[in-house]
Amino acid sequence: MSDAGPGRGGIGGRLLAGAALAAALITAIPAAMAQDATPPAKSDAPPLKIELNRLEPAGEACRTYMLVDNSRGPALKSLKVDLFAFDTEGVAQKRLAVELGPVQEKKTVVRLFDFAGLACPKIGRLLLNDVLACEGGDATRETCLERIEPATKTSAAFDR
The missing domain is CATH 1.20.5 (Single alpha-helices involved in coiled-coils or other helix-helix interfaces)
Structure with missing residues (x-):
């Protein structure tokens, strides 16, 4: 065989x-x-709208008004963001960590802060570089960053 x-x-x-x-x-x-390799489905968490609402001179600084619209989301004890201001030619000028919280559930708030030593007309773009802290409910830095929808009412762009 x-x-x-x-x-x-x-x-x-x-x-x-x-x-x-x-x-x-x-x-x-x-x-x-x-x-x-299919990307994960986007979270069903409601958007967290952050609007660059106004820029105004404040001595040697540029006062920045941020509107934080949490009208559809849970309360946040803390929302600390890392921002970069770029000049009108796209060159990074200033970095600032800003606490935008606390933000109550289903509430909209305005937060003010200054970019020291930077004139408002020189700001061409504000970049939401990262979320440094996000606390409240089941929020994490990553889920908060995913929820944020930047917008602007100024001549400066605001994006992430």
């Missing part, structure tokens, strides 16, 4: 079965990886 024939379960048959299994795995693995 010979082990060479595929129909007899010999070495040749096992080689063919192994090759078929390998081919099946090669086609199945990329499909499974593609499913894993």
Whole structure:
């Protein structure tokens, strides 16, 4: 008897079965990886709108008015953000960590802060660089950053 024939379960048959299994795995693995590569669904958390509402001179500084609209979300004990002010040519000028909280549930508030040593007309863009702290309910830095929708009513852009 010979082990060479595929129909007899010999070495040749096992080689063919192994090759078929390998081919099946090669086609199945990329499909499974593609499913894993699908981006996660966006959170159903309500948006947290932060609007750059006004810029005004305050001595040697630029006073900044931020409107924090939490009208659809849970209370936040703390919302500390990292901001960068860029000049009108896109060059970073000042960095500032600002506490915008606490923000009550379903409430809108205005917070003021100053960019010391920076004239308002020189600000061309404000960047929400990061969320440094976000506390309240099941909030995390990441979920708060995901919820934030920046907007502006000034000539300066505001984005994240």
